[in-house]
Amino acid sequence: xxxxxxxxxxxxxxxxxxxxxxxxxxxxxxxxxxxxxxxxxxxxxxxxxxxxxxxxxxxxxxxxxxxxxxxxxxxxxxxxxxxxxxxxxxxxxxxxxxxxxxxxxxxxx
Amino acid sequence: xxxxxxxxxxxxxxxxxxxxxxxxxxxxxxxxxxxxxxxxxxxxxxxxxxxxxxxxxxxxxxxxxxxxxxxxxxxxxxxxxxxxxxxxxxxxxxxxxxxxxxxxxxxxx
DNA sequence: CTAATACTGAAGTATAGACTTCACTATTGG
DNA sequence: CCAATAGTGAAGTCTATACTTCAGTATTAG
Numbered sequence: 001x002x003x004x005x006x007x008x009x010x011x012x013x014x015x016x017x018x019x020x021x022x023x024x025x026x027x028x029x030x031x032x033x034x035x036x037x038x039x040x041x042x043x044x045x046x047x048x049x050x051x052x053x054x055x056x057x058x059x060x061x062x063x064x065x066x067x068x069x070x071x072x073x074x075x076x077x078x079x080x081x082x083x084x085x086x087x088x089x090x091x092x093x094x095x096x097x098x099x100x101x102x103x104x105x106x107x108x109x
Numbered sequence: 110x111x112x113x114x115x116x117x118x119x120x121x122x123x124x125x126x127x128x129x130x131x132x133x134x135x136x137x138x139x140x141x142x143x144x145x146x147x148x149x150x151x152x153x154x155x156x157x158x159x160x161x162x163x164x165x166x167x168x169x170x171x172x173x174x175x176x177x178x179x180x181x182x183x184x185x186x187x188x189x190x191x192x193x194x195x196x197x198x199x200x201x202x203x204x205x206x207x208x209x210x211x212x213x214x215x216x217x218x
Numbered sequence: 219c220t221a222a223t224a225c226t227g228a229a230g231t232a233t234a235g236a237c238t239t240c241a242c243t244a245t246t247g248g
Numbered sequence: 249c250c251a252a253t254a255g256t257g258a259a260g261t262c263t264a265t266a267c268t269t270c271a272g273t274a275t276t277a278g
Contacts, residue, residue: 012124013125016124016126017125018122021118030205076199082195089183093183096138096139
């Protein structure tokens with residue numbers, strides 16, 4: 001069964017931004033409402049919500065709205081996808097045969 | 110002993126760009142010269158070198174110049190730093206006590 | 219020695235995307 | 249019911265950075 005529909009591409013793009021990293025950092029300590037999450041960041045609530053959309057799409061954060069309050073919590077599936085990505089690159093690298101063949105093949109061009 | 114001087118911040122920033130991800134992807138299959146690495150990317154050699162500088166600073170890639178040819182290879186230390194970062198966030202998240210105390214403390218403001 | 223190769227460096231352009239403003243809706247406390 | 253709270257959505261600004269051009273150096277093949 002496919003555990004997740006999000007790609008490592010999406011996760012890495014999401015974590016490429018320092019503000020979003022700060023948000024993930026903060027949420028890894030525990031769930032927060034949007035306003036609480038926004039408070040220490042010196043940007044508008046609107047900007048925070050925009051970042052949240054990207055974090056949600058990447059599987060790093062899950063949000064849920066109850067009444068007028070949206071609560072955000074870290075979702076580990078984004079981290080799992082990233083872990084797998086690292087593992088794959090590492091395997092490829094370790095199994096590389098210092099592909100002399102490829103180098104020679106590419107030679108004529 | 111500090112295994113690495115590079116931060117997860119640097120690594121995540123480096124991997125935030127799709128071109129740099131493509132370069133890492135390619136290098137995980139084995140070492141390449143700058144020109145070879147650049148060939149399939151539709152950008153100038155100069156741009157590739159600029160990306161390489163960021164990848165090197167992040168500990169994801171090591172390059173070495175022999176004569177006029179610079180060879181690039183994946184450096185796993187960048188990946189290790191990232192793996193550790195994921196592990197840390199995950200631990201924090203799993204040990205969170207759904208900090209009701211914090212929520213109440215932040216209440217007055 | 220000359221030409222071609224493989225980069226390097228400085229300096230400018232151009233665009234993705236982070237951020238803002240502002241007007242709006244939905245919920246809740248008093 | 250009214251005001252305050254909590255967030256939403258559209259549309260535009262503005263800046264970091266990805267990318268280019270061009271002119272240069274060092275190395276190597278013939």
